[in-house]
Amino acid sequence: MISNHGTGHNESMIDVEEALSKILAVFTPLSIKEIDILETNGMVLAQDVISQINIPPLDNSAMDGYAIKHEDVNNATSTNPKRLRVVATTAAGDLPYSTLLNNESVRIMTGAPVPKGATAVVPFEDTSDNFKNKISTNEEVQIYTDSIIGQNVRKAGQDVTSGETVLKSGTKLHPSHIALIASLGKATVKVFRRPEVAILATGNEITKPGNSLDKGQIYDSNSYGIAAAVKESGGNPLILGIAKDDFKSIEAKLNMCKEADFVITSAGVSKGDFDIVKDVLSKNGTIEFHSVRMKPGKPLAFGLLQHNDKQIPLVGLPGNPVSALVAFEQFCRPAIRLMLGNELKPRATIKAILDDDIRNPDGRRIYARAFVYKKDDVYHASLSGVQSSNILSAMAKANGLAICPENKPLVKSGEEVAVMMLYWPSEVF
Numbered sequence: 068m069i070s071n072h073g074t075g076h077n078e079s080m081i082d083v084e085e086a087l088s089k090i091l092a093v094f095t096p097l098s099i100k101e102i103d104i105l106e107t108n109g110m111v112l113a114q115d116v117i118s119q120i121n122i123p124p125l126d127n128s129a130m131d132g133y134a135i136k137h138e139d140v141n142n143a144t145s146t147n148p149k150r151l152r153v154v155a156t157t158a159a160g161d162l163p164y165s166t167l168l169n170n171e172s173v174r175i176m177t178g179a180p181v182p183k184g185a186t187a188v189v190p191f192e193d194t195s196d197n198f199k200n201k202i203s204t205n206e207e208v209q210i211y212t213d214s215i216i217g218q219n220v221r222k223a224g225q226d227v228t229s230g231e232t233v234l235k236s237g238t239k240l241h242p243s244h245i246a247l248i249a250s251l252g253k254a255t256v257k258v259f260r261r262p263e264v265a266i267l268a269t270g271n272e273i274t275k276p277g278n279s280l281d282k283g284q285i286y287d288s289n290s291y292g293i294a295a296a297v298k299e300s301g302g303n304p305l306i307l308g309i310a311k312d313d314f315k316s317i318e319a320k321l322n323m324c325k326e327a328d329f330v331i332t333s334a335g336v337s338k339g340d341f342d343i344v345k346d347v348l349s350k351n352g353t354i355e356f357h358s359v360r361m362k363p364g365k366p367l368a369f370g371l372l373q374h375n376d377k378q379i380p381l382v383g384l385p386g387n388p389v390s391a392l393v394a395f396e397q398f399c400r401p402a403i404r405l406m407l408g409n410e411l412k413p414r415a416t417i418k419a420i421l422d423d424d425i426r427n428p429d430g431r432r433i434y435a436r437a438f439v440y441k442k443d444d445v446y447h448a449s450l451s452g453v454q455s456s457n458i459l460s461a462m463a464k465a466n467g468l469a470i471c472p473e474n475k476p477l478v479k480s481g482e483e484v485a486v487m488m489l490y491w492p493s494e495v496f
Contacts, residue, residue: 079358080358080359080360080365080431081356081358081359081360082359082360082432082473083359083360083361083397083432086356086359086367086369086397086398087397087398087401089355089356089369090369090380090382090398090401090402091401091402091405091411093371093378093380094329094380094402094405094406095405095406096111096113096259096405096406096407096408097259097260097261097262097328097406097407097408098259098260099113099114099257099258099259099260100257100258100259100260101255101256101257101258102255102256102258103254103255104245104248104249104253104254104255104256105245107240107245107256107258108240108241108242108245109239109240109241109301110239110240110258110259110261110301110407111237111238111239111240111258111259111407111408111409112234112235112236112237112238112240112256112257112258112408113236113257113258113259113408114236114257115232115234115235115236116232116233116234116248116251116253116256117230117231117232117233118227118228118229118230118231118233118251119229119230119251119252120227120229120251120252121223121224121227121228121229122224122225122226122227122250122251123221123222123223123224123225123226124223125163125180125181125223126180126181126220126221126222126223127159127178127179127180127181127220127221128175128176128177128178128179128181128188128219128220128221129177129188129219129220129221130177130188130190130191130219131175131176131177131190131191132175132188132189132190132191132193132194132219133151133153133172133173133174133175133188133189133191133194133196133208133210134157134164134167134172134173134175134181134182134185134187134188135151135167135172135185135186135187135188135189135210135214136167136169136171136184136185136186136187137186137187137213137214137215137216137218138186139151139169139170139210140189140210140212140213140214141213142213143210143211143212143213144211144212145211148195148209148210148211149209149210150170150207150208150209150210151170151171151172151207151208151210152170152171152172152205152206152207153171153172153173153174153202153203153204153205153206153207153208154167154171154172154173154204154205155173155174155182155204156173156174156175156204157173157174157175157176157179157180157182158176158179159176159177159178159179160178160179161179161180162180163179163180163181163182163183164182164183165182165183166182166183166184167182167183167184167185168184172208172210173185174196174202174204174208175188181220185220186214186216186217186220187214187215187216187217187218187219187220188218188219188220189210189212189214189218189219190219193210193211193212194208194209194210194211195208195209195211196208226250227247227250227251233247233248233251234247234248237408237410239409240256240258258408259406259407259408261301261302261303261407262301262302262303262328262329262403262406262407263302263303263305263326263327263328263329264297264302264303264304264305264327264328264329264330264331264403265305265307265323265324265327265329265330265331266290266293266294266297266304266305266306266307266330266331266332266333267290267307267308267309267310267317267320267321267324267330267331267332267333268287268289268290268308268309268310268332268333268334269309269310269311269312269317269332269333269334269335269344269386270309270311270312270334270335270386271311271312272284272285273285273286273287273309274286274287274309275287275308275309276291287309288388288459289333289334289384289386289388289391290306290308290309290333291306292388292391292392293331293333293384293391293392293395293399294306296392296395296396296399296400297331297399297403300399300400300403300404301403301404301407301409302329302403302406302407305324305327307320307323307324308320312335312343313343314343314346314347317332317335317343317344317347318347318350318351321347321351321372321381322374324372324374324379325374325375325377325379327379328379328406329379329380329381329382329399329402329403329406330372330379330380330381330382331381331382331383331384331395331399332344332381332382332383332384333383333384333385333386333391334384334385334386335383335386336357336366336367336368336383336384336385336386337366337385337386338366342366344368344383345357345368345383348368348370348372348381348383349370351372351373352370352371352372352373352378352379352381353370353371353373354368354369354370355369355370355371356368356369357369357383359394360430360431360432360473361393361394361397361431361432361433361434362427362429362431362432362433362434362456363385363387363389363390363393363394363434363456364384364385364390364391364393364394364397364434364456365385365390365431366385366390367382367383367384367385367394367398368381368382368383369381369382369383369398380402382394382398382399382402384399385456387456387457388456388457388459388462389436389455389456389457389458389459389461389462390456392462393434393462393468396414396434396468396487396489397434401413413487414487414488414489415487415488416470416485416486416487416488417439417446417467417485417486417488418446418483418484418485418486419437419439419446419447419448419467419469419483419484419486420445420446420447420448420481420482420483420484421437421447421448421469421478421479421480421481421482421483421484422447422448422449422450422480423449423450423480424477424478424479424480425450425469425471425477425478425484426476426477427471427473427475427476427477427478428476430473430474431473432470432471432472432473433470433471434468434469434470434487435450435454435468435469435470435471436450436451436452436454436461436462436464436465436468436469437449437450437451437465437466437467437468437469437486438450438451438464438465438466438467439466439467439486439488446486448467448469448484448486450469451464451465452464465489466488466489466490466491466492467486467487467488467489468486468487468489469484469485469486470484470485470486470487471484
């Protein structure tokens, strides 16, 4: 249960780290769910995965060729081949041939079980056999090379042994992990469930994409950008639609999210006449703060929405679309990752040479939209466009956020700057 932090709120701005600390303090990993492994990509294991089998289950061939006793082909060459009787042909899925005797061989396919007594596999290309000249059982094959113990033989349990812990609780699952779990014969696995994240846009002036645009209106980009960011972070986005700048409209929409684990709103958290999300939250729960020392993203509210005996964390993002996405990165993405059971690791931050000045006139931490590229093995960061918080095109062109600290009024072109990477384009790196 989330604790109640009181109804008062601080009018002054707080630092980014303090805001993040207050937000994350109310989040914990969600409940554990056993689901089909196909649905688990990007989710986090909630218990160790222990193998009940050996992989591979039997010694098997790594090549198409002949299973032999290595001592039977000592000093074999193309001019002095060793002749072995072929006693069987074995394919993947067959039972192994019983026991190989001296000067015998088994024609064997990749993945087929190696017979008892065999110590190596010689590939077809080192024998008189090829698929145009297939050698049958009870005929002789000529071996043109010597061999060593274990050559081209995959030992039972070489990959995984029975009883081995193959994946630890807390592992974030990727396709290779899912393939490994499937190889153990497990169809389901226990993971921390994905958070249900309700998303609400507010504003008299916004309308849904696809509608005709009336005079004075703009399309709702925030709901879609935030929903995509929620999905990328591992959550399930639930778009509630658009609320008018009206107390009852916002309150009615927030009453729709009783089953959500997290609520994210956009707009209505500044100091204008119609910025009333804070008021709705204060009446229907508690509010912790609503101003952060950052740019863009200064008007940001956080509190707990009360639904009967359930308290749902709510982050009120700014209305300007760039501010909303930048603030989501700093505060909402870490919260979603925590609910998923991930370790709290920030996005990768690199050092880059700045191509443009970043000015900081009012002592806030600036997250400048930038494009990072590599030149002569050195990272460079170029501002991706006009830095106003309504210029989405600059955000869309950026692959990172260049950071100017609160106490630095200017970062000059040519200086080194820290850049939080949003993604790593393969054509550049």
